[in-house]
Amino acid sequence: MTAIEKIESKLRKYPSAQFSVSGDMITVQPTDSEGFSVWLTEKRPGYTVGYDGWHDEFEDEEDALAAFDFGLSEDCRLKVIQRGEIDCAWIVEGRDADGRWSGDSTTGLLFTPFWKKRKTIYRQNHLIADAERTLDGNNL
Numbered sequence: 001m002t003a004i005e006k007i008e009s010k011l012r013k014y015p016s017a018q019f020s021v022s023g024d025m026i027t028v029q030p031t032d033s034e035g036f037s038v039w040l041t042e043k044r045p046g047y048t049v050g051y052d053g054w055h056d057e058f059e060d061e062e063d064a065l066a067a068f069d070f071g072l073s074e075d076c077r078l079k080v081i082q083r084g085e086i087d088c089a090w091i092v093e094g095r096d097a098d099g100r101w102s103g104d105s106t107t108g109l110l111f112t113p114f115w116k117k118r119k120t121i122y123r124q125n126h127l128i129a130d131a132e133r134t135l136d137g138n139n140l
Helices: 003-011 061-072
Strands: 018-022 025-029 038-042 047-051 054-058 076-083 086-095 101-108 118-123
Touching: 003 018, 003 025, 003 038, 003 061, 038 061, 047 061, 054 061, 054 086, 054 101, 061 076, 076 101
Parallel strands: none
Antiparallel strands: 018 025, 025 038, 038 047, 047 054, 076 086, 076 118, 086 101
16 A cells, blocks of 8 residues: 555545545645645656645655655644735644644745745644554554
């Protein structure tokens, strides 16, 4: 079973999950205006997982599935830096045991309109509650 097939199978447990598959890519749309899209692309070899403009490469399927799952959970949020109305940088943040958020990984545009006013917004998905995330390991 491919990583995409595994994700599709597990997403069926969540009636509010809206997802699409196109070739070697699966995308889950946010369930509300405060969320962000989560996607995975299967490549040979490896995987790319992304949250809106942020993305990371994975060689191991389990690591890619865990990152995909993390993006749909309440333990993850995306700190988005905007210049004017343009999203320029995406920082993945995780919540520690004390409830504090800390940055983990950043993806940013090479060229940004630095002269425009900077604004920080936070996006978070709520598809997978913290308790559900641990039911079958780390994945969905």
